[in-house]
Structures are given as C-alpha cells and as structure tokens.
Amino acid sequence: MPRIAQYNFKKIEKRWKDFWDRFFKVDTHTPGKKFYYLNMFPYPSGVLHVGHGRNYIIGDAFARYKKMQGFTVLNPMGFDAFGLPAENAAIENKTHPRDWTIANIEGMKRQFREWGIVYDWDREIRTCEPDYYKWNQWFFLQFYKRGLAYRAAAVANWCPGCQTVLANEQVIDGRCERCDSPVEKRKLTQWFFKITQYAEQLLRDLEKLEHWPERVKKMQYNWIGRSEGVEIDFGLEGSSQRLKVFTTRPDTIFGVTFMALAPEHPLVEEFLAQASDPAFRAQMEAFVQRALQQGEITRGAVSVEKEGFFTGRYAINPINNERVPIYIANYVLMEYGTGAIMGVPAHDARDFEFATKYGLQIRRVVESSNALDEGRWESEGGATREASQSPPPLPYEGSGRLINSGEFTGLTSAEAFRKIGEFLESRGQGRFAVKYKLRDWLISRQRYWGTPIPMIHCERCGIVPVPESELPVKLPDVPFIGKSGLAEIPEFYQTTCPHCQGPARRDTDTMDTFVDSSWYFLRFISPHERERPFDPEAVNRWLPVDQYVGGVEHAILHLLYARFFTKALRDMGLVNFDEPFARLFTQGMIEHLAYRCPQHNWIHPSEVREGTKCPHCGQELKVDLHKMSKSKRNTISPHDVIAHYGADTERLYTLFMGPPERDIEWTEEGVRGSFRFLNRVWNLVLSQARKLTDAGELNTAQFTERDRKVWQKLHQTIKSVTEDIESFHLNTAVSAIMELTNELTDYVTEQPKKINKALVKRSLEDLVLILSPFTPFICEELWRRLGHEDAIVDQRWPTYDPQALHASEREIVIQINGKVRDRLTVPGSVSEDRAELQRRALAQMQPRLAGKQIQKVIVVPGRLVNIVVGG
C-alpha cells in the first residue's frame, strides 16, 4: 500500500477563494431561465458560528447546482442592519451603533468568502443606509395615504428592558422575545399598519403555497385565527343602549344565563359612573383594578382562577326576552370579539366553571344526538341504548340537537346556527360575522437605531406627512447617547411644519425592523434605483422568489409581514403577484454539548478538564445538548474547523450530518469522517488522472459485465443526487456520492490492468461535477487535474441515461410465506416476465417445497416472487 498524503486544502482554498465571483454576477435584464434563490438575510450580530453556516452553505450548494443546470441564478445577500443589539453594544462600548454594525458586516463578509460562499455583492443591501430606509419611509407614506398606516391610542406591550413597545408577535409567553423581560401593558399612542385588512387574503392564499412546509402554514393559520359566528345585540335594562357580543355558538342562545364584560369594556366605566351606592361603586372599582392588574402579571400563565363581579345590571336576551345578570369577568378579553360574551354554562367549559362558582343557572339546550348513535341502538341492544340515551355530561361543548329552545327545538346545531342567525338578522338584532385573532401591526419603536417615521406634529395643522421630495428623513449624525432614542436629540426633532411653516416637532419614533425585512427581496432585483424603491418591470419578471430558505423561527413574524407587504404593494399597482415566496424551506438548528456548573454557569468545552469537572471549582458539570449560542458558550468557530480540515470539509459535514430541516448535534468525529471522505476522493482522482490521458472514446458496446455495473451505478447516482437536491434531501445526496466513490475505488483497485479508461474518465468527471456544489474548492482543483482548462462552476450538470439505470442482470428475491429464502439472478429481460419468474423460482425452490401445498404465488416483476404454502 502506498503511503497516502492528506490533500493540501489550504493551498487549494487559497487558489480558488476569489475565483468564482464573476460567475455569479447577474444581469437581471438578460432573458433566459431565471432562478431567484434567497436565504433570509442575517442580522449582523457578530462572528458567525458553524450553526449559522448551515443556512448559507445549503444556499450556496443549491445556487451552484441550479447554475450548473443552466439557470440564471440570482443569489443575493444583505444585512438586516437596524436593531436593538447594536444600540446595546454601543452603550456598552461607548461607540456608535453604526460602527459596531459595519464592523460586524465586514467580518461576516470575510467569513462567507472563507466558506466558499459566493454572492453577487454588487447587490448587497444594508437596511441601515439612507438609500434603503428612504423607501421604508416612502412606503409608510403610501400606506398612510391609503389608510393602511394609522395612529391610535391602544394598550400596548411595553418592554421595560428594551424601553420600547413590542408587537403582539414579539411577546412570547408574556415576555420580550429579545431580552426576556416580563412585558407590561401601557396605554400609548402609536403607529400601526392595518394588516387586519388583509386577514382574509393572508389566510385564503395560504392554500396557494403548495411548496411551503405544512407546519409553517398551520402556524400562520392559527395565528390569523379566523372564526365564523354571529354578532348579537342584547338589550340593556334601563337603557336604550345595546350590549353587543360575538359568538360562534348562536345555537346555544337559549342557554344564556349571564353576560360577562371584560374589565376594560366601555360599559364598565358607565356602570361605575351610574352606581348610586358609593360603597358598591368602590367594590366594583376595586375588582376592575385587580382584574386589570392580574391581566398584566399572569398573562401567559396556564390557567387563572375565574373571577367575576355582579354589576347589579341586567341584559335582555333578544331571542326570548329573558333578563340575564351582567358580570364583569377577568377571563373576558377586550381585544377579541366585542369584549363581552354571552355566558352559556351548559355548553362552554369556562362559562361552566364561572357559573358553578357563582351559583348561576346551568341550562342544557343541546343534546348529543346523531344518526350513528341511533344505528348502534338498532344493532346492539339494551346496554348500549341506555348508555347512549343518558345525556352527555356537562359542560357539553359538542354539537347536537336543540332542546328547550322554543321554536328552534329539534334543529341540529348547524341548522340552528343559520336559522337563529337569520332570525336575529331579520329583526335587526344580530348579523353573521367573521372575527380574527390577528391584530394590527404596531410598528412604532422608541429607539434610535431604526428608520425614522416620516411624520411631523404641528400644533396648528396636526399630523403632517413629510413631503416625499424631502425623503429620506435621516438619522441625526450625532454622537450616540443612550436609551431614549431620538426624543433626546433636539437637532433631530425640531423642524418646521411643511404646511404652515410654523415650528413643529418630528415624530421621534422609529419603525420596527420587521418593516425593513418585509420588502428587501424586492430591492435585490434593482438595488441601485434612486428614484423608486425598485424597478417594477424587473421585479415582476423575477418574483416570486423561487426558493426561500431560513429558520423556522420566522414562520410567523417575518413571513406574515412580507406577505402582507406584497399584497399591499400589489393593490397599489407596484407589483403584479400575490405571494412573495413560491417555495419555502426551513432549516433546523445545529446543536452542541453545553457544560454548566452550578456555581460558574456556562463553561466552554475547551476549559473542561478531567471528563466533566468544572475547571474553577471541580464540581460535576451538567452536560446537555443546546442549540449553539454565545450565551451558552457552546459555539464552534468555522475558522477553527477550516484551519484543521478546510472549508470543504465543514461544508460537506454540514450537509451530510442529517436532514437539513432537523435540529442536529455537531460532532468532531463527524467532521473527521467528512475529511476522510474528501481525502479518498482526492486520492482516487489523482491516482487515475495521469493514466487517463489516452482514454479514448467511451463505447458502451465494449463494456464487460463489471464495466456495466459501474456505468449503472454512475447513472443511478446522478439520478438520485439530482432528485435529492431538488427535494432538499442533501444528506442522502452526499451519501449517494459516497457510494459511487466506494464503487469506483473498488473498480480501479480490483484489477487495475483491466479497467476501461474511458469509463473511469467519465465517471470521475461526473463524480467531481456532482460533488462540486457541495465542496467547490476541491472539485474546482480536481477538475483541472483531470485535464480541463475551464471552470467547473461553468460546466453543465450531468444527466442520466434511463437505459443505463437497468442492469443487464437483476437479483430477484424468493420468499416463502413472506420470508426471504433465496435469491435468483436473471437477465434484465426476464425480470419483467411474470410467468418466467414464477417458473424459475419454483424450479429453484423445488427441494424445499417438496410435500408442501402451494396455495398461491405472487410475482412482483423486477423485485420478488412470494410462494405461499400451506401445512
């Protein structure tokens, strides 16, 4: 055995690192097959770890593959550069958020280059640059003109840690998604985008997104939360007002025994004002205060004890004119429906709990009854009949047949829904209605590092938009101070009213950074436009994005906002498509072991001594798998991996380690396995390359049986790798290439003298070609060593010959009673012939079958023969 050297990846990577840029410059005006590949652009938070790399490595591999298939591939990159971490870092380091951000961007661009990841950097976007955020402001003004941007006082989520408001979407379990502080409620006047206007479309169009993960669609579906019901006006005793409620169960209206108001409901204030007894009023006020307070603190808690307060007032049920007591209840939400509910204890678990606690009447009005039950009575007799007949236990939340419901008694729930709704509608006491959980998008942030909202507050003229000709409203170029944002910079906010020229004040809020990412994919098409956000003609040609890839953590926020923007822009005539992303793939996280000491918290793996002891105190460490993060000190630096094994090894391992959509553990052993494989490929190609100069023409007619097997394997591999890449099964694509490598290695070592050189040459070329999107450095080098002058990135992706997929011989499994008992090798032509297969199988199994009764023979052409015997 010759001593085998490790390939010199350092030299190779240095040679090709800067070579590929020119192949990925895209002229968006060139016709041809376009392919818009897009990775979610990153927030420039610092140095990237191998977990971040997964997203971009998948993208680079996919883009290279598509390019080889002859597509004009647009694969741009940019930076989501506004946001809070920059401000926090700036405060900590006494610098400007811009300096920190720019430094990180430069570092990340170097990392992309080290990884061999190529983007068309002429199209780079940085959202913190005025030439980008100018258009955020422009869109804002267009939205404002159309009533899609509005200012309203609302109870907002206030994060005391970040000193700013948050969108509903940014509150996780009652805590800030960024800093984890408990979120408070504050009443503030803020800017909103009217995303609810598109609730129905956003929901309905999910159906169009065939190539989105089901999981993501479901999450959006639930988030939008559509429900169909009836809005019902109850009368108010002693008042001409009406009490409006929304219900999805109008069929249970005869079961109403109380009403409940949210503590924030406007009627509550009225009742308080009208209360004649001061002691009673004080009690009611105390209850309301407590409920409001509780709402803030326990938001997100699993279940809170239901509490209520009887207001002493009564409502009138429009269906039967019954008098029902009105309560204030902590479990009724102001933000959903009308902020008031009709209480039906018999058919709603929450109302049941409430009614039980306060001794309210519980009236059954729906009985489970359906044809299935009746059918069972006929066939199964006594016991079942009795069991089915006893009414279901309360609360019964299912549907059924109405009882105790006046003229509607006997109807099914579905019929009653419609009939009762129509009845109320005809009398002007109700109407069919659709409600959504989705709320409008609160975009104001009380921060510095974001897009200034282009509005001016004038004492005389009110709120005045900044004229479009004066955009962008730039962030003031002053030394960065601290937490209160633009409100502490008079140079910024002091201005004159565009209307009356009098003194006025600029809006000091900036926009949520999700505005930046809601349209960046459009800007990439024509990033240097100065007079408009993008070139609509080019955008309509290139969009929707053909393949979008990113983390599942953006399943709701970013993807919903981007869809909303697209629809709003379409309605403004700026684009002509409904959905921005045709295909979506969400990749999983990379995890790594993290070590935690009870005293010294997270310990970096390199510091851990003697197995699992803390280096500071010697205590036993707790070891757990976590996704890589700086805070848990379990990140792996790509720089280190590249120094040891090269960028190709990191890329290959990242793609091979497991299915890309799944979370997966990073292991050093796995990295070494990928490195070994690349060495094997290197040695295989180099051991043959020089011998192949006189290879001659490939002639399949001269193939030996062995040659034919290799040929088949080659074509099978091309087929499965192609299909696997298309479906993002990148791990199996790599393993197929490994199998081919093993087969070729066997072939050239078995009988080195007898190899078919033309076959070897073609096989090695195709091997290097199909491997090149994954490990471009080594493949570019090997391509040259195989005698080619031109770049591998510029080659065409190999295609397979369906003829070659079928071997001349096939192995057929012989089963007896479903168990494999033997095999049969037959020529390809025979493998499809049922009768012949059966004949041969029976003949071969003759000895075993002696004395057995053959009951049946099943033949699956090309696969197996199953002989069913008795006895």
Place this chain on the structure above:
RNA sequence: GCCGGGGUGGCGGAAUUGGCAGACGCUACGGACUUAAAAUCCGUUGGAGGUGUCCCCUCCGUGCGGGUUCGAGUCCCGCCCUCGGCACCA
C-alpha cells in the same frame, strides 16, 4: 386543552411510498503497516441461538396493543412518550 412534527442498532440517520429493515457515515473491536504512535488500508459491528465445507442456517427485531394483507417501519383502529406552535379567542 387544541394544532403540527417525530419515535428505526452504541450514535447521526437510510429504506424507490406496501416488497431483501439498518444504505451512507460515526463509534467500538480485531488485523496489516510501523521501533512505537498518529495517519492509512483490510475485516467485524441489531439481538439470540445452531456439529456451520469457505457464497452457512434458524428464530426474534422499526415506542406499545390490536387489525388489514401473500407480505407492514410504511396502511387502519386504540394508546404511550417526546419536540415545536398556539392557548381563558367566546
């Protein structure tokens, strides 16, 4: 509670959608090479058992319990566990 993933060797994971379970890789063990180690190469690696001519055989085995089928990791019914999303949504 509701919705959606997922449960396969010591580990990450394959399995043409009903047709040879465990591809590919890792780990571990044995061997070759070496003064030695590393690297590399060869072999073994789901479990149990067997008088087993070297291409050996038998049984068991894909979270659990049933079912359909000639045949089930895959389909159906009923559970368990786990991860993620939503959650007093009327």
